[in-house]
Every structure is written in structure tokens, then in C-alpha cells.
Amino acid sequence: MSHSTTHQNKGVSVISEAVCQKIVGRDNAFTAVESVFAAMAKNTAYNFPVIREAIGHENALYGFKSGFDRDGMVLGLKSGGYWPGNTEKGLTNHQSTVILFDPDTGKLKSLVGGNYLTAVRTAASSAVSIAHxxxxxxxxxxxxxxxxxxxxxxxxxxxxxxxxxxxxxxxxxxxxxxxxxxxxxxxxxxxxxxxxxxxxxxxxxxxxxxxxxxxxxxxxxxxxxxxxxxxxxxxxxxxxxxxxxxxxxxxxxxxxxxxxxxxxxxxxxxxxxxxxxxxxxxxxxxxxxxxxxxxxxxxxxxxxxVGLQDLAVASVAAELAEEQGLASYFSL
Known part of the structure; x- marks a missing residue:
């Protein structure tokens, strides 16, 4: 049974922050980010306009980053932002979730915790620049x-x-x-x-x-x-x-x-x-x-x-979590 068929039978996959930390390492992130930068330069992947708003509550900045990578067949968005008061609450100031859709049908595919992945993809980005x-x-x-x-x-x-x-x-x-x-x-x-x-x-x-x-x-x-x-x-x-x-x-x-x-x-x-x-x-x-x-x-x-970096690492996280039986599932 193919990976995608199994996935469709199980419904929407959810990959938690803890699972992301366990399975996405610096090497996966580096490769994903390097590939997406290459695709962007060839115009086979593009980011949609970013939405970023001060919501007038808790001094928070909230927004969406999204895009489509035709090479990697990854479509989706990262939603979240920056809550400066979170440190006092024992939370990370940056909070986000990545939502992936099936590019063939538009169906919701995966929900992926975005906090650890944001840090790891940003680090991968500077690492790619150092490497080159x-x-x-x-x-x-x-x-x-x-x-x-x-x-x-x-x-x-x-x-x-x-x-x-x-x-x-x-x-x-x-x-x-x-x-x-x-x-x-x-x-x-x-x-x-x-x-x-x-x-x-x-x-x-x-x-x-x-x-x-x-x-x-x-x-x-x-x-x-x-x-x-x-x-x-x-x-x-x-x-x-x-x-x-x-x-x-x-x-x-x-x-x-x-x-x-x-x-x-x-x-x-x-x-x-x-x-x-x-x-x-x-x-x-x-x-x-x-x-x-x-x-x-x-x-x-x-x-x-860019949003495509988030989608690239989230797609890797979803794929690895599903293969390793670490994803949970729900149906809409």
C-alpha cells in the first residue's frame, strides 16, 4: 500500500512539537531549505504575499506565510506570530502552526507544530549561506x-x-x-x-x-x-x-x-x-x-x-512522522 493511500485512509495527520524535535535534525532542515531556495530561483516555487498584523492585544504580531513548491509538491501556510509577553508565561515568544494541503485535491493533509521548525529552518538558512x-x-x-x-x-x-x-x-x-x-x-x-x-x-x-x-x-x-x-x-x-x-x-x-x-x-x-x-x-x-x-x-x-522554508521542513516532518508511526490522525 502506498504512503499516500495509507495517509488518505487515516485522515489528517497531526505532528506535535515533541515529534518534530525528535525527527527533524539540522541535516534534514539544511537539505530542505537548500532545495527550496534552488526551486525559488528557478521560479518553480513561489511565496504568496505575506500578511502580518499588529492585532492590538498583548502587543502581538500575527500573520500568515504561504506558498507552493511545484518541485517538492508542497502547498500550505504557516500561521502564527510573536507574543512578547510569553516568556513570563513560560512559553516561547514565537508561536506558529504549519497547515499542509494536498496540491492535487486541495484537501487538508497535515497540521504540524511550527515553533521548533521555525528555529531550525532559520538556522538552516544561515547555514546554507555559510556553506555557499x-x-x-x-x-x-x-x-x-x-x-x-x-x-x-x-x-x-x-x-x-x-x-x-x-x-x-x-x-x-x-x-x-x-x-x-x-x-x-x-x-x-x-x-x-x-x-x-x-x-x-x-x-x-x-x-x-x-x-x-x-x-x-x-x-x-x-x-x-x-x-x-x-x-x-x-x-x-x-x-x-x-x-x-x-x-x-x-x-x-x-x-x-x-x-x-x-x-x-x-x-x-x-x-x-x-x-x-x-x-x-x-x-x-x-x-x-x-x-x-x-x-x-x-x-x-x-x-x-520565507513561508516556503516552513512548508519544506514541515513536509519533511510530516513524511518522517507518518513513516515512523509518530503521527496522530483525525477526520474532518
Whole structure:
């Protein structure tokens, strides 16, 4: 009996947060995200316009990200958002659920917990950028931000190069223990430093904050650095000096989001760069455009986060959970 027939007989599958954590690892997430970036660049997968609203309750931001990947035959949406008061309630600030539909019939197929998957797909995204754009001999990793997502970012990044040291900065220095703990576990030295010192040491920098102002000055960044800007996903947010994007070669997950809600929004708005200057990372993955062309080049990845990433990892989670008998089912 085929996988799809079994599935139809059982009804709609539900894959819990706990099951997602058990079965979706960094390797599955990396492959899923890399494939979806490649499909987006070929226009065989596309994201629908994002809906994101301040709901006027609990300071929450709520919205939908959706799309269709014809290569992977994945259709659906992620719904959820950001509830800043959740920490006090013992919950993660980011809350979301992925809903998958059968592209052949439009029938509801799966409900998948989205919190862990959001963190793991965001980390996979910066890891894909490091794999394709960072210098092969990168030795020091710089982490700007030490919140919930930073440890996922750190673990995924460390697998991409032979890093010998991690340096970190966070607005609230006590949070750096999150990063230090992972480094201790993986037996790699960790040092808390100023932002300027971080830039002087790091060959690869990941920014994962919710900042609304530049945290990194263009003049601090040394030649040959790769920067993955992962925090800016809303109009007004900013993590690095806009002038840095004029110096760097800029890559992104999706052009439309990069220029409107991503890190590139400020450089675009002030005329420092044009849309044509930004390369979809899928073009690099597909071998259509070059990635890094010299050891002295500064490369910057604007990771805005797209719905197709969520759908890709959720589809992997659903498939693995159903195969391993870890999904539960209900009928509508």
C-alpha cells in the first residue's frame, strides 16, 4: 500500500512539537531549505504575499506565510506570530502552526507544530549561506544576539566550517550564557566581546536580534567576512550599517522581501544599492551565478525568512512522522 493511500485512509495527520524535535535534525532542515531556495530561483516555487498584523492585544504580531513548491509538491501556510509577553508565561515568544494541503485535491493533509521548525529552518538558512559563501578557511564565528534562536544558529553554523573559536555579543550580557553553554558542550572556546572587537576577530558573523538600529558599523568589518543577517523581517528593523550593503556583495532568500522588510530595505530606500545588485542565493546553489569571487570580498546574506522554508521542513516532518508511526490522525 502506498504512503499516500495509507495517509488518505487515516485522515489528517497531526505532528506535535515533541515529534518534530525528535525527527527533524539540522541535516534534514539544511537539505530542505537548500532545495527550496534552488526551486525559488528557478521560479518553480513561489511565496504568496505575506500578511502580518499588529492585532492590538498583548502587543502581538500575527500573520500568515504561504506558498507552493511545484518541485517538492508542497502547498500550505504557516500561521502564527510573536507574543512578547510569553516568556513570563513560560512559553516561547514565537508561536506558529504549519497547515499542509494536498496540491492535487486541495484537501487538508497535515497540521504540524511550527515553533521548533521555525528555529531550525532559520538556522538552516544561515547555514546554507555559510556553506555557499563563507571563506573555506574561516576560523572565528561571531554571534550578535543570544536569544532563543541563537543556539540553533550557532549549532548549525559550526557544522559548516572548521571554526576554532566563537565570539559573542548581546545587549543583555547575561544571556550570553546560552551561547557559552553550547560552546562548552561542543568543546570550542567562547569569548564575550564588544561589537567592534567581534568584527575585528570574526570571519563569519551571524546577527540574530530584533534590533531597530544598526549594531555593526561598516568600518568594523574586515575584508573577507561573511555576514548572515537573520533578524530583520519587518519594516523598520535593522541590524547592520546600511552603507555596509554598498561595500558587500549582497545575497538573499527572496528579493521581494529583502528590499521591503529585510536588511536591504534601508540601503534600497537611501539609494545605496539597487534591487539588481542583490543575488538570490538559489542562483548560487543552482550554479547560475557565482558566490564569493575573492578572499577579500565581504559577502552578506539577507535572510528574511520565507513561508516556503516552513512548508519544506514541515513536509519533511510530516513524511518522517507518518513513516515512523509518530503521527496522530483525525477526520474532518
Amino acid at each position: 559563501l563563507a571563506r573555506k578557511d574561516a576560523k572565528v564565528l561571531g554571534m550578535v544576539g543570544a536569544g532563543h534562536q541563537s543556539t540553533f544558529q550557532l549549532r548549525a553554523a559550526l557544522e559548516q566550517r572548521n571554526f576554532e573559536k566563537v565570539v559573542g555579543w548581546n545587549l543583555h550580557a547575561d544571556k550570553l550564557s546560552n551561547l557559552a553553554g553550547v560552546c562548552k558542550e561542543l568543546n570550542i572556546p567562547f569569548e564575550a566581546v564588544s561589537r567592534e572587537e567581534l568584527c575585528s576577530q570574526a570571519d563569519v558573523i551571524i546577527t540574530i536580534t530584533s534590533a531597530f538600529e544598526s549594531l555593526i558599523d561598516k568600518n568594523w568589518v574586515k575584508p573577507g567576512t561573511h555576514i548572515a543577517c537573520m533578524g530583520t523581517d519587518t519594516k523598520g528593523k535593522q541590524e547592520v550599517d546600511a552603507a555596509l550593503l554598498a561595500t558587500a556583495t549582497v545575497f538573499t532568500d527572496e528579493l521581494a522581501q529583502s528590499i521591503t522588510i529585510g536588511e536591504a530595505q534601508h540601503a534600497i530606500a537611501s539609494g545605496l544599492i539597487k534591487e539588481a545588485d542583490i543575488v538570490p542565493i538559489g542562483d548560487v546553489i543552482n550554479g547560475v551565478k557565482p558566490g564569493r569571487t575573492s578572499d577579500g570580498e565581504i559577502t552578506l546574506f539577507d535572510g528574511t525568512g
